[in-house]
Amino acid sequence: MLSFATRRFGLSLLILFVAVTVMFLMIRAVPGDPVQIMLGPRATPELQAQLTAALGLDQPIWKQLLIFYGNLLQGDLGTDVFSGRSVTDIVFQQLPFTLELIFASILWSASLGIALGAYAAAHPNTLIDRIAAAISVSFVAAPAFVVALLALLVFAVHLQWFPAIGAGEGFWDRLDHLVLPAFAIGLSWVGYIARLVRASMLEVMGESHVRTARAFGIAERRVVMVYALRIAILPVVTVIGVGMGFLLSSAVFAEIVFARPGLGKLVIDSITTRNYPIVMGSVLISTALFVVSTALADLINALLDPRARTAH
Amino acid sequence: MTDTLLEIDHLSVDYETGRGDLKALRDITFDVNKGEIVGIVGESGCGKSTLISSILRLTAPNTRFREGEIRFKGQDLLQSSERHMRELRGADISIVFQDPMQTHNPVLTIGQQMLDIQHRSKQSKPDKLAHAAKMLGAVGIPDPEARLKQYPHEFSGGMRQRIAIAMALMSEPDLLIADEPTTALDATLEVQIIERLQELQREFHCAILFISHHLGVIAELCERVVVMYAGAVVESGEVREIFHNPKHPYTRRLIECDPGHIKERARVLPTIPGEVPDLANLPGGCIFRDRCDQAMARCATEVPPLDQLKEGHHAACWLNHEEVTT
Structure with a gap:
């Protein structure tokens, strides 16, 4: 178990390194001189040269990368070009908003999706199963940004049930502000997880050990909820781990549509202003978030499945 | 007169499929007495599994019980x-x-699994675990208390089968159904399992319905045997009688094909030529006719009844027709 965790951690670091390096190179390939965009068309050549030197943009690109990693190892993500504040501060100020949005989305979509899928699998080919299938397929097909706009229009503008913009203050207000964005980006996951759980459950329900459990007169409820679901849930954990990455990108839409603070909004804003340090800081943190969540999913799987523990 | 525990009475079971009804079991009749070991023998697809799942009523949704009864304690x-x-x-x-x-x-x-199957017991959890450990010890699992904490993949196949037997006997059942319990194991393990089963049967006095395609095991373990072919009983009776005096050509061929009975070195192992008839589209007459080298004109038109030839020996073949006593 310990060596499995160590190796998983090493792999995570490698993924993080590759992702951050690629992003570092990509943002420098975006056309347009960043210094000109930042300072505006009327800046003097002296001022431009000064900022270029301050950002280290006069150095060759491999050297820029080395300096970036050197600072990173010291926990320094650089300073914001405009406000002069530490990038670490800015990113960690925005991070909680994105995290609460992602966790809320996963929480409601996974619970509903697992319940829907397990119920459909326990009653295959009944009317309920067909209704669940229709619901899940239509949910999967709904893109997050369309759902976000419609939800905003219907529930915030017309019905005025929930606030339209911002993140709110205080626990209940923040929860209130979370409902529509979490609904928007979680909806397609409900359908996806329901389909996955149903297929996985049907496969497990056909295995011999389920027949054994029934042959010992164990109550059907326990057979489904413990004997089958504990195995059927394993692929779902992996999918949710990877799904964190997709949810991060859906969160960008939700944060823009609902004018919520968060990592997604921060990245978009800083890319348009070529604010390199902020872009790199946000990308680094969201990549780390993704890497950690997939590693976490693997570890949870190993805890749930004794076979996976000894196989590694 | 011994007490009858399980009576299968003219049981017919179909599977509804896209190409019509599959007649998996037809007119099955036999019974199992209290404390008796009855063997069921037959090749793959003869309906053994359908019979077991019918007794427990753990059948697939497309199963239809057409006729007959399965009586347990009446x-x-x-x-x-x-x-x-x-x-x-x-x-x-x-x-x-x-x-x-x-x-x-x-x-x-x-x-955990051995705890779960004691769901009817009112005992405390430690008592249930102690009972589970005792049962594991009885089937020869060393250090049972520690092994209760282990997962199935940490045991060998032979051990897992012994655990399965321990679990089945834990409630001291009146009837134990053993569905080819040794088929997936190698020969030395097979002997161990069979001996263990015999010991436990003497200890718990349960009746056993033992399903196998291994005639040697049936002869060793069982008092009576039922020979099934393509969803029907073709011969049944005392093990000794059936093995020394088989009255159905299928039983004779089965015995000839059993590796234990082959005395001479042969280039080709004996087989029964031909195939099991299509259960969705059964031919008229005797079901074994196409594979039988003694088939007569009558076999093509009339289904041979399962007649009693002597006390405790039944066979369904026209060859015995002159001997029929009842």
């Missing part, structure tokens, strides 16, 4: 409520399945 199981069936399963009737590698839940410890 009560027809096919008419019983689902609730009554669940009370019987794992209590009065237990089962050991064929493949020990698939029979336990892979993510729960053996101890």
Whole structure:
């Protein structure tokens, strides 16, 4: 178990390194001189040269990368070009908003999706199963940004049930502000997880050990909820781990549509202003978030499945 | 007169499929007495598994019970409520399945699974665990207390099958169904399991319905044997009688093909030529006719009845027609 965790951690670091390096190179390939965009068309050549030197943009690109990693190892993500504040501060100020949005989305979509899928699998080919299938397929097909706009229009503008913009203050207000964005980006996951759980459950329900459990007169409820679901849930954990990455990108839409603070909004804003340090800081943190969540999913799987523990 | 425990009475079972009804079991009749070991022998697809799942009523949704009764202690199981069936399963009737590698839940410890199957018992959890450990000890698992904490994949196939037997016997059932319990194991393990089963049967006095295609094991273990072919009983009776004086050509060929009976070195092992008839589209007359080298004109038109040839020996073949006593 310990060596499995160590190796998983090493792999995570490698993924993080590759992702951050690629992003570092990509943002420098975006056309347009960043210094000109930042300072505006009327800046003097002296001022431009000064900022270029301050950002280290006069150095060759491999050297820029080395300096970036050197600072990173010291926990320094650089300073914001405009406000002069530490990038670490800015990113960690925005991070909680994105995290609460992602966790809320996963929480409601996974619970509903697992319940829907397990119920459909326990009653295959009944009317309920067909209704669940229709619901899940239509949910999967709904893109997050369309759902976000419609939800905003219907529930915030017309019905005025929930606030339209911002993140709110205080626990209940923040929860209130979370409902529509979490609904928007979680909806397609409900359908996806329901389909996955149903297929996985049907496969497990056909295995011999389920027949054994029934042959010992164990109550059907326990057979489904413990004997089958504990195995059927394993692929779902992996999918949710990877799904964190997709949810991060859906969160960008939700944060823009609902004018919520968060990592997604921060990245978009800083890319348009070529604010390199902020872009790199946000990308680094969201990549780390993704890497950690997939590693976490693997570890949870190993805890749930004794076979996976000894196989590694 | 011994007490009858299980009576299968003219049982016919179909599977509804896209190409018509599959006649999986036709007119099956035999019974099992209290404390008796009865063997069922037949090749793959002869309806053994359908018979077992019918007794426990754990059948696929497309199963149709067309005719007959399955009486356990006099009560027809096919008419019983689902609730009554669940009370019987794992209590009065237990089962050991064929493949020990698939029979336990892979993510729960053996101890947890042995706790779960004692769901009817009012004992405390430590008492139930002690009972489970005692049963594991009885089937020869060393250090049972520690092994209760382990998962199925940490045991070998032979051990898993012994655990399955321990689990089946835990409730001291009246009837133990053993569905080819040794088929997935190698020969030395097979002997061990059979001996263990014999010992335990003497200790617990349960009746055993032992399904196998291994004639040697049946001869060793059982008092009576039922020979099935393509969903029907072709011969039944005392093991000694059937093996020394088989009255159905299929039984004779089965005995000839059993590796234990082959005395001479042969280039080609004996087989029964031909195939089992299509159960969805059964030919008229005797079901074994196409593969029988003694078939007569009568076999093509009339189905031979399962007649009693002498006390405790039945066979369904026209060859015996002159000997029929009743």
